Amino acid sequence: MHTNIEQLIRLRDPDTPPDSMAAAHVAQCAVCQQHLAELAGLGDELRALPGLEPPPGLWPDIVRRADQMQRRQGTQKRFAWALAASVVIGVSIAPWVGDATQQAAITPSRAETSALIRQSHALDQALHALAPDYRVMRARTANTIADLEDGVAAVDYELSSLGSEDRQGAQWRNELWRQRVDLMRSLYTVQYIQARYRGD
Amino acid sequence: MSAFSDIQIAAEIVSRAQAGDTRAQESLYRTFAPATYTLLRRLSGGPDLARDLLQNTFVAVLLNLGNYRNEAPLGYWIRRIAVNQAMMYFRSPWHRKRQALPEVPDHESFPKLVSTPQPDLTDLASAFACLDHAARTVVWLHEVEGYTHSEIGTLLGKSASYSKTRLARALETLRKWREDQDGHRPCIQISNS
Numbered sequence: 307m308h309t310n311i312e313q314l315i316r317l318r319d320p321d322t323p324p325d326s327m328a329a330a331h332v333a334q335c336a337v338c339q340q341h342l343a344e345l346a347g348l349g350d351e352l353r354a355l356p357g358l359e360p361p362p363g364l365w366p367d368i369v370r371r372a373d374q375m376q377r378r379q380g381t382q383k384r385f386a387w388a389l390a391a392s393v394v395i396g397v398s399i400a401p402w403v404g405d406a407t408q409q410a411a412i413t414p415s416r417a418e419t420s421a422l423i424r425q426s427h428a429l430d431q432a433l434h435a436l437a438p439d440y441r442v443m444r445a446r447t448a449n450t451i452a453d454l455e456d457g458v459a460a461v462d463y464e465l466s467s468l469g470s471e472d473r474q475g476a477q478w479r480n481e482l483w484r485q486r487v488d489l490m491r492s493l494y495t496v497q498y499i500q501a502r503y504r505g506d
Numbered sequence: 507m508s509a510f511s512d513i514q515i516a517a518e519i520v521s522r523a524q525a526g527d528t529r530a531q532e533s534l535y536r537t538f539a540p541a542t543y544t545l546l547r548r549l550s551g552g553p554d555l556a557r558d559l560l561q562n563t564f565v566a567v568l569l570n571l572g573n574y575r576n577e578a579p580l581g582y583w584i585r586r587i588a589v590n591q592a593m594m595y596f597r598s599p600w601h602r603k604r605q606a607l608p609e610v611p612d613h614e615s616f617p618k619l620v621s622t623p624q625p626d627l628t629d630l631a632s633a634f635a636c637l638d639h640a641a642r643t644v645v646w647l648h649e650v651e652g653y654t655h656s657e658i659g660t661l662l663g664k665s666a667s668y669s670k671t672r673l674a675r676a677l678e679t680l681r682k683w684r685e686d687q688d689g690h691r692p693c694i695q696i697s698n699s
Contacts, residue, residue: 315674321654322670344681349649351630357509360543361557365535368561369528372568462594463566 308335314342318349375460419476422483429490436497447500454493461486508651509541510581520580524571531571535564538581542588548646549592551635559595563588585651593661596639633683641676644669649677 309317313328332338465482515537522530542563547556566587574583634642640662647653647661648669655666655673662668 311678312671312674315670315677319655319670321656321666341681344684345677348630348677348680348684352634352645353650355548355631357540358544358547360539360560361553364539364557364561364564365532368535368564368568369531371561372565375565375569459562459594459598466590466594467570 308341309338311341311345314338314345317342318346375456378457378460416476419480419483422480422487425487426483426490429487429494433490433494433497436494436501447496450496451493454489454496457489458486458493461489508585509544510538510585510651511579513537513541513579513581515580517576520574520576524574531568534567534580538584539564541581542584545585545588545646545651546592548634548650549589549639549643550595551637551639551642555595559588559591562591566591589647589661592643596643597663630680630684633680637676637679641672641679644672645676645680648673 309328309331313325314332316322316325317328317332332342461482465479465486515534519530519533523534539560543556543560546559546563547553550556550559563584567584570587574580634645637645643662644658647658648655653661655669658669659666
């Protein structure tokens with residue numbers, strides 16, 4: 307009985323512990339050796355595929371979009387600083403207020419963020435279920451959707467590059483999820499209206 | 507070996523680009539765009555999506571260049587952003603090509619070519635582009651870019667075993683396609699449904 311494809315792949319994979327039985331079989335089986343050589347050859351051929359040149363003229367668009375997003379991020383950062391400042395003020399006055407629950411009210415709980423994440427995922431699914439048809443759409447609607455999608459992409463990017471989970475990090479994460487939910491709600495509403503307009 | 511490993515760029519250009527020098531930023535784009543586009547074209551399977559992802563990648567590069575700390579070669583840093591952009595696209599619910607990552611079936615089945623290569627492009631690149639996106643991702647990142655199965659599994663939100671199995675089956679699909687080519691059998695439409 308010959309080795310199967312997964313055993314053969316494992317034999318040429320440095321990440322995987324060697325399969326001594328499969329190796330012993332391949333060492334004395336011309337069919338499996340040929341099979342293995344063909345698989346290795348495919349990897350070589352893929353690595354040897356020529357590089358591709360990107361379409362010309364993309365750079366000005368990239369610079370323009372980066373500028374737009376930088377402005378958007380600037381607004382978000384100002385908001386974050388304001389938020390952080392309010393946290394600092396809140397924390398610093400907490401001892402005078404003497405109410406231990408004050409701080410908990412300012413710092414979002416994990417449960418609150420989790421609820422936002424669940425809402426966001428539910429909206430993802432709801433939007434998915436709507437199956438928007440981009441071919442039948444007014445230009446203005448398409449632009450609105452594109453702007454909202456850009457907004458969601460920007461929030462997703464921020465979420466993917468979040469660092470420490472300190473109190474400010476938790477505030478910012480919570481705020482980003484809140485923004486995502488808001489954007490997804492708007493996106494869903496526009497798509498829902500669009501679907502009704504199409505008569506789905 | 508990854509095309510990114512061969513790309514050299516002067517540290518001075520990187521510093522100037524980080525400081526906001528637009529000519530240096532453009533030079534950086536010109537240096538890394540071909541390798542990035544090639545990677546995105548292989549992962550996405552088509553030129554239009556690859557162009558969009560390339561734009562998104564370099565927008566993200568420009569926005570985050572100040573955070574680059576020389577801990578890894580710049581090419582690898584850009585590659586990571588490009589791969590993340592592609593993965594974000596594949597996960598996004600609102601894009602047209604939304605399809606869940608296929609689970610690896612228990613029985614002996616292999617990924618099918620999801621679209622027909624153009625008749626005059628019956629080379630390996632065309633056949634590769636016809637694999638589904640998860641298969642393309644696993645094969646390209648492992649075989650060409652040198653990612654480990656564990657890294658690929660994490661990117662796809664799956665296990666390392668998933669990556670191994672997908673790799674084995676996708677390579678076997680390509681090998682069988684190659685066998686058909688050698689036997690002068692045409693590359694035929696295979697429905698994914």
